Amino acid sequence: MQTPPRPTPRETTEAMVRNIDRELAEIKQAIGQCRGDRMAEPRLTSIWMAHLLISSTELLQNLLIDTAQRP
Numbered sequence: 001m002q003t004p005p006r007p008t009p010r011e012t013t014e015a016m017v018r019n020i021d022r023e024l025a026e027i028k029q030a031i032g033q034c035r036g037d038r039m040a041e042p043r044l045t046s047i048w049m050a051h052l053l054i055s056s057t058e059l060l061q062n063l064l065i066d067t068a069q070r071p
Contacts, residue, residue, distance in 0.1 A: 013062050020055045027051060 011019075027048045034040035 010062070010065070013059070013066055016055075016059055016062055020059065023051060023055075024048065 027044060031041060031044045031048065034044060
């Protein structure tokens with residue numbers, strides 16, 4: 001009989017913020033390098049916006065867990 005997989009440990013809010021900041025800095029740098037490129041700039045901008053939406057959802061969920069009242 002197989003044992004169920006263990007849940008992965010939750011990333012701390014501080015670590016999550018650092019990772020999001022690093023990832024966004026990389027995307028901003030890439031946007032700066034392709035400034036004026038009619039294909040690459042809009043694509044990277046949309047990637048940046050999608051990353052912010054996804055990351056903000058995950059960060060909000062983490063913050064809710066951190067601030068939840070425990071019995």
